[in-house]
Amino acid sequence: MLTPVMTTQDLSQFLDEVFPQIHTGGRAYFVESVAPGEVVVRLKATDMHLRPGGTVSGPSMMALADLAAYVVILAHIGPVALAVTTSLNINFLRKPEPGDLLCTCRLLKLGKRLAVVECGIAGEGEEDYVAHATATYSVPPR
Amino acid sequence: MLTPVMTTQDLSQFLDEVFPQIHTGGRAYFVESVAPGEVVVRLKATDMHLRPGGTVSGPSMMALADLAAYVVILAHIGPVALAVTTSLNINFLRKPEPGDLLCTCRLLKLGKRLAVVECGIAGEGEEDYVAHATATYSVPPR
Amino acid sequence: MLTPVMTTQDLSQFLDEVFPQIHTGGRAYFVESVAPGEVVVRLKATDMHLRPGGTVSGPSMMALADLAAYVVILAHIGPVALAVTTSLNINFLRKPEPGDLLCTCRLLKLGKRLAVVECGIAGEGEEDYVAHATATYSVPPR
């Protein structure tokens, strides 16, 4: 059974210190919740994340999935900056409606060297995913 | 045999008109060359693309691969804004050195409904890829 | 809301008629259950699916995910042989224990031209996946 070792507040503070550049252009990413094996990260899109028509761009959804993957791993191994993405696979399913996106990210495996996560991205209050991603991270020995 | 129908200049102009937001924070992406079945796109990284230490971030490489995939498709089907990414898979291979990144993107398939591309990202003058991606795009009937 | 249009028995019969070669070496794949948006397919591994030590091989898990993806799509669009896999991405998470494997496959999207599915493979009665896959299928106009 996976048990988180960091709170949403711990995670937010750590990201602010270690990755201030994700807030370039205004604070956009918010750790919403942490649960065993799972986190939710919100993207409050600013102009730089949008495509004409006001919908969030594909690269912004990839960045969101990558960040949420990092957050769910950190939440369970503690504040080690050295976890690095080794691969990411994403399927874009539907055009998102304008508005915030929520990325729910679950640990499929938290191994000694490799973590694998699964992320679903949906509009707030929506059930159908607009995108679905899996990502692998190399995690430091611990 | 695939024959490009747009030049590097055509492609740059089209991107400026249709996706001005990719230049948020300063012009960063440049179409370098177009050849049968292949394009090269340069990322001149600005602060927002970097991680501590001055290396380009994973999400910036994903955005670069996604854009270069779009460019190689446009180059061969003409200026239709409606091609949309349906999936992207990326492997991060090495930490990039500080400096520009070049993304070479090749068409593996240009079908009636689906295009599949392969992208290698490397530092300028480097032979080893720092990242390798494949992407699929839904293309409009033509 | 997705509603299945074929039963487990319909699906088994259709597979037997259209893909008899999946039973080469003995009947190995069984459609276990069908529910809205989801199916479960069992692999009763025979010698040809095993690696030394008696665990199911990677290619056998890929074949299982591919088949279950096909089954969940058929279950919701009816018996059309023409759905074809366009891509498959799989992460191998743990070495399976000897014994049957169950693949639970869910529709993430059932569009006019493209279906996207997510599959988790686990040993019987096990909670942790041994492998997780996503697949895209090109579906015939209907």
Add this chain to the structure above:
Amino acid sequence: MLTPVMTTQDLSQFLDEVFPQIHTGGRAYFVESVAPGEVVVRLKATDMHLRPGGTVSGPSMMALADLAAYVVILAHIGPVALAVTTSLNINFLRKPEPGDLLCTCRLLKLGKRLAVVECGIAGEGEEDYVAHATATYSVPPR
């Protein structure tokens, strides 16, 4: 610069000893050539690899890519059975013509813990790939 440490004959013998079950139903896989960073593996399809119409099935192409990935890694690290696939991503591009398939597999990275390869599958004498895959392998410390 990558230098192979096993010949085609070494590789064939090692596979026969360690994975005899890949020859279930008749010898189908042949290591054709080994070069720095690259191997070619042939699939001489038997009935069990075919779909109605005589074309090689998707799962058979996945198995071919997985095997060729293993072979290119072994060729460069020596006969260690313990390399295991951690992920595989494949795009199916065209329906293959009846006949043998050749899988050309290149090392994109051969790291201390992880190897990443790229594979293109084509009919003999054909230039266009029928499928393209990337795979990651966990490699034993050495």
